[in-house]
Amino acid sequence: MNIYIILTLIIFWIISFIGVFYYLYKYYLRNNLAYDFWNFFSKQMTFGKVAFQILINRKNSHQRESKILTLLYVINILVLFLMIWSIAIYQE
Structure with missing residues (x-):
């Protein structure tokens, strides 16, 4: 396995993680869970709770953001x- 494939996967994972962070922040703002950037980090609603709410319970009013977030979560896990x-193949 080529090292460039591993580096490409790492870069793609970082980009998709940033996308998840951005859309979660947007989701927080749209659902009045946070009012500014600093309040975003100090709320009781954590990333895990919001992910559970979006992916499992589907209790939200913004379908576009939740579809994009679901797609980005799946991409993050797959990558x-x-x-x-x-990396395991490369080590052999």
Whole structure:
């Protein structure tokens, strides 16, 4: 396995993680869970709770953001598994 494939997966994972962070912040603002950037970090609603709310309970009023967030969560998980798998193959 080529090292460039591993580096590409790492870069793609970082970009998709930033996308998740951006859309979660947008989701917080639209649902009045945070009013500014600093309040975003000090609320009781954590990333895990919001992810559970979006992916499992589907209790939200903004379908576009939740579809994008669901897609980005799935992409993050898949790329993370591909990175682990490709590093394991590269080590052999």
